[in-house]
Amino acid sequence: MNRVALATLPTPLESGGRLPGGANLWVKRDDLTGLGAGGNKARKLEFLCAHALAAGAKSLVTVGAAQSNHCRMTAAAGARLGLPTHLVLSGEEPSHLVGNQLLSAMFGATLHHTGLKDTDWPALEEFRQRLTDQLSRSGSAPYSIPIGGSTAIGAIGYALAFDEIIEQCAALGFCAEAIVFTTSSGGTHAGLIAGLVRARAKNPKKPLPRIVGIAVAKGVAMSVERISELTTQTLRLLDCPARVDFADVIIETEYIGAQYAVPTRAASEAATWAAHRGAWVLDPVYSAKGFSGLLGLDAKNEFDADSNIVFIHTGGLPSLFVAH
Numbered sequence: 605m606n607r608v609a610l611a612t613l614p615t616p617l618e619s620g621g622r623l624p625g626g627a628n629l630w631v632k633r634d635d636l637t638g639l640g641a642g643g644n645k646a647r648k649l650e651f652l653c654a655h656a657l658a659a660g661a662k663s664l665v666t667v668g669a670a671q672s673n674h675c676r677m678t679a680a681a682g683a684r685l686g687l688p689t690h691l692v693l694s695g696e697e698p699s700h701l702v703g704n705q706l707l708s709a710m711f712g713a714t715l716h717h718t719g720l721k722d723t724d725w726p727a728l729e730e731f732r733q734r735l736t737d738q739l740s741r742s743g744s745a746p747y748s749i750p751i752g753g754s755t756a757i758g759a760i761g762y763a764l765a766f767d768e769i770i771e772q773c774a775a776l777g778f779c780a781e782a783i784v785f786t787t788s789s790g791g792t793h794a795g796l797i798a799g800l801v802r803a804r805a806k807n808p809k810k811p812l813p814r815i816v817g818i819a820v821a822k823g824v825a826m827s828v829e830r831i832s833e834l835t836t837q838t839l840r841l842l843d844c845p846a847r848v849d850f851a852d853v854i855i856e857t858e859y860i861g862a863q864y865a866v867p868t869r870a871a872s873e874a875a876t877w878a879a880h881r882g883a884w885v886l887d888p889v890y891s892a893k894g895f896s897g898l899l900g901l902d903a904k905n906e907f908d909a910d911s912n913i914v915f916i917h918t919g920g921l922p923s924l925f926v927a928h
């Protein structure tokens with residue numbers, strides 16, 4: 605599978621001391637992937653952009669919420685690779701740009717403010733399709749990336765991240781019991797499960813972590829069926845004949861709160877906990893809700909005392925400077 609170097613890898617795995625329930629916390633710093641202020645999308649974009657270049661693309665198109673980290677990182681990838689980038693965003697054009705939009709504009713992307721709600725994913729995807737068709741007709745040869753970069757090609761980045769985490773844990777002398785992270789469009793989740801299924805097929809006796817996605821949006825890719833399907837496609841690209849089991853797909857939905865991007869008290873407390881413990885900066889839309897899920901599971905005694913739990917910090921810093 606083609607890959608273009610965009611991320612600074614491996615990212616660090618830092619000790620987070622003990623959780624209140626007694627397990628050891630480890631923080632996988634995918635907020636430090638380096639590309640355009642960092643975050644999980646750099647791993648997916650290495651494969652998506654390689655595919656785009658191999659297909660002869662001359663521009664990139666993608667879509668997301670007004671403060672999409674994925675859009676900002678795609679704009680950064682476009683800048684690095686010399687590909688003009690178009691971003692289809694929810695919401696109206698603001699009087700001045702802040703957070704991810706400010707960075708996206710700095711990276712030279714064209715921002716298309718659709719006026720659509722950030723929960724209206726089908727309409728946003730339709731807009732992307734129409735724009736892609738227009739750009740194709742005008743000879744811009746666009747490579748069009750669905751929401752979150754969550755295709756099987758993008759998910760390969762997280763199948764490889766699974767191996768990276770397992771190797772780092774082994775070097776530190778333990779096998780993790782769980783890998784916990786924020787899930788939204790599902791590519792990170794499907795990729796990690798593909799990594800798990802492939803590792804299990806290679807060595808069925810090896811203890812491997814369960815993969816626990818903490819959902820932050822209703823109705824994007826939250827079904828077990830959808831994540832399984834994306835995992836199956838990813839395994840196919842990896843030439844791995846092993847099959848995903850529905851039991852491998854764990855999605856915790858009770859930490860979303862009222863809706864996508866609406867702050868929760870638990871997330872705010874989790875962000876404070878992480879900031880005090882390790883100076884880890886979590887954002888209210890994604891990583892803090894994900895970490896609130898980890899602390900919630902710990903409070904329900906889901907993790908054995910003395911076990912090792914890895915939290916993937918998927919980034920999101922720029923939206924901290926935007927009112928929610």
Ligand SMILES: Cc1ncc(COP(=O)(O)O)c(C=O)c1O
Nearest residue numbers: 673752788789790792918919920
């Ligand atoms: C900071 C952050 N964390 C987690 C996620 C979720 O990743 P995925 O869309 O692959 O489920 C996103 C996606 O936009 C994100 O920006």
